[in-house]
Amino acid sequence: MSLPEIKLVFDDPVQRKKVPKHLADYSPEERRDVAKALGFPAFRATQVSTHYFAHLSDDPQTWSDIPAQMRQSIADQLTPKLIELVRSVSCDAGTTRKDLWKLHDGVLVESVLMRYTDRVTVCISSQAGCGMNCPFCATGQAGLTRNLSAGEITEQIVAAARACANGELPGGPIRLSNIVFMGMGEPLANYNAVMRSVRNITDPNPDGLGISARSVTVSTVGLVNGIEKLTEEGIAVTLAVSLHTPDDELRDTLVPINSRWNIKEVLAAADGYEKRTGRRYSIEYALIRDINDQSWRSDLLGRLLKNRNAHVNLIPLNPTPGSKWTASRREDEAEFVRILESYGVPVTVRDTRGREIDGACGQLAAAEKTRID
Numbered sequence: 387m388s389l390p391e392i393k394l395v396f397d398d399p400v401q402r403k404k405v406p407k408h409l410a411d412y413s414p415e416e417r418r419d420v421a422k423a424l425g426f427p428a429f430r431a432t433q434v435s436t437h438y439f440a441h442l443s444d445d446p447q448t449w450s451d452i453p454a455q456m457r458q459s460i461a462d463q464l465t466p467k468l469i470e471l472v473r474s475v476s477c478d479a480g481t482t483r484k485d486l487w488k489l490h491d492g493v494l495v496e497s498v499l500m501r502y503t504d505r506v507t508v509c510i511s512s513q514a515g516c517g518m519n520c521p522f523c524a525t526g527q528a529g530l531t532r533n534l535s536a537g538e539i540t541e542q543i544v545a546a547a548r549a550c551a552n553g554e555l556p557g558g559p560i561r562l563s564n565i566v567f568m569g570m571g572e573p574l575a576n577y578n579a580v581m582r583s584v585r586n587i588t589d590p591n592p593d594g595l596g597i598s599a600r601s602v603t604v605s606t607v608g609l610v611n612g613i614e615k616l617t618e619e620g621i622a623v624t625l626a627v628s629l630h631t632p633d634d635e636l637r638d639t640l641v642p643i644n645s646r647w648n649i650k651e652v653l654a655a656a657d658g659y660e661k662r663t664g665r666r667y668s669i670e671y672a673l674i675r676d677i678n679d680q681s682w683r684s685d686l687l688g689r690l691l692k693n694r695n696a697h698v699n700l701i702p703l704n705p706t707p708g709s710k711w712t713a714s715r716r717e718d719e720a721e722f723v724r725i726l727e728s729y730g731v732p733v734t735v736r737d738t739r740g741r742e743i744d745g746a747c748g749q750l751a752a753a754e755k756t757r758i759d
C-alpha cells in the first residue's frame with residue numbers, strides 16, 4: 387500500500403507571489419531590512435510594529451511619530467489590509483461573534499470570538515479549506531483551497547484583539563486572552579506561516595502581541611512530522627490532538643491521515659512534546675452517536691491515556707449538512723465521561739457556543755466549558 391505523502395509546507399512560492407507581503411510575515415529583524423529595502427529608515431519598522439501590535443491601530447493618520455506625508459504610504463507597504471470583513475454574526479447575547487473575512491483574491495475564511503466571564507478566546511483559520519478530509523468536518527468536505535500567509539493569519543488575531551480592546555463585545559473593553567488554531571485548516575500542514583503567527587502572538591510588544599504561549603492552542607489531526615518539528619521550536623503552546631477514537635480501524639475512516647501515522651505514533655509524538663515542554667496536551671474527541679461513543683471505546687481510551695499527561699476534550703458532534711451522523715445521546719455522553727474519569731483521566735465536555743451561527747466546534751469555534759489549565 388502506498389502511504390499518502392504529507393509534506394509540511396515551509397515555503398510556499400505560489401502563495402508568496404500572490405498574497406501582498408505584510409510585516410507580520412517577517413521576523414522582527416527582517417522587518418527592519420524590509421523597511422530599508424522600501425526606502426525607509428529601519429526604525430520605522432519598529433514604529434509601525436508598535437502601532438500594529440501594541441496600539442492595535444489601523445488608522446495611519448494617528449501615527450504621530452511618523453511624518454504625516456509618509457504615514458499612508460508606509461502603512462500601505464508594511465501593513466496592507468489583507469482581510470476585509472464581509473459580515474459578522476452574533477449569538478449568545480452577543481458574546482459569541484463569527485466574522486467572515488474576504489482575502490485579497492476573494493477567498494473567504496472565518497474566525498470566531500467567544501467572551502467568557504474571565505477571558506476571550508478567538509478561533510482562527512490557518513488555511514482556506516482543508517486537505518485532511520475528515521468525513522464529519524464541514525471544512526474537510528470542500529478540500530483545500532490554499533494556505534493562508536502569516537499575515538493573513540495574524541490579521542485575524544489582531545482584528546480580534548482590536549475588537550476586544552474597543553469594547554465591541556458586551557461587557558466592555560477586555561484583553562484578548564486565548565487563541566486557538568481550530569478554525570479552518572490543518573495548522574501543521576502550513577507550518578511556517580503558523581509558527582510565524584504564533585511568534586507574532588507571543589513576542590512581547592512591539593514585536594508581537596505579548597500573549598503567553600500557554601494561551602495558544604494548536605490543534606492537529608496528528609501530523610507526526612509537524613508535532614516533532616514543533617517540539618524543537620522551544621515554544622510551549624498547548625498542543626491538541628484530534629484523536630476521535632482509540633482504535634486504528636475506525637480512526638482510518640474518521641481521520642484518514644491515520645493510515646499514514648497511526649494512534650500509537652501520534653501519541654508517542656505528543657508524549658515527546660509533553661516531555662520537552664512540560665505542557666499537558668489535549669485529546670479532542672467529537673462524540674458521534676453510535677459511531678465512536680460506545681463504553682468499550684471509552685474504556686480503551688481510558689487505558690490508553692491513564693499514564694499520560696493528557697486531558698480529553700469531548701465535543702458533542704456538530705452535524706454538518708447532509709451528514710447521517712449526529713451527536714451522542716446525553717446518557718451515552720455521561721457514561722463516556724464516567725468511564726474516563728474512573729481511569730483518572732481529566733475530561734471536559736465542550737459547550738456548544740455559536741451553534742446557531744454555524745460557528746460551533748468543527749465548523750469553527752471550539753470552547754471548553756471548564757478550563758482546566
Ligand code: SAH
Pocket residue numbers: 518520522523524567568569570571572573605606607626627628670671672701702703704705706747748749752
Ligand atoms: N485541523 C485541525 C483543526 C481543525 S478543527 C484538527 O483537526 O485538529 C478543530 C476541532 O474540531 C478538531 O478536533 C476537529 O476534529 C473538530 N471537528 C471538526 N468537525 C467537527 C464537527 N462537525 N463536530 C465536532 N467537532 C468537529
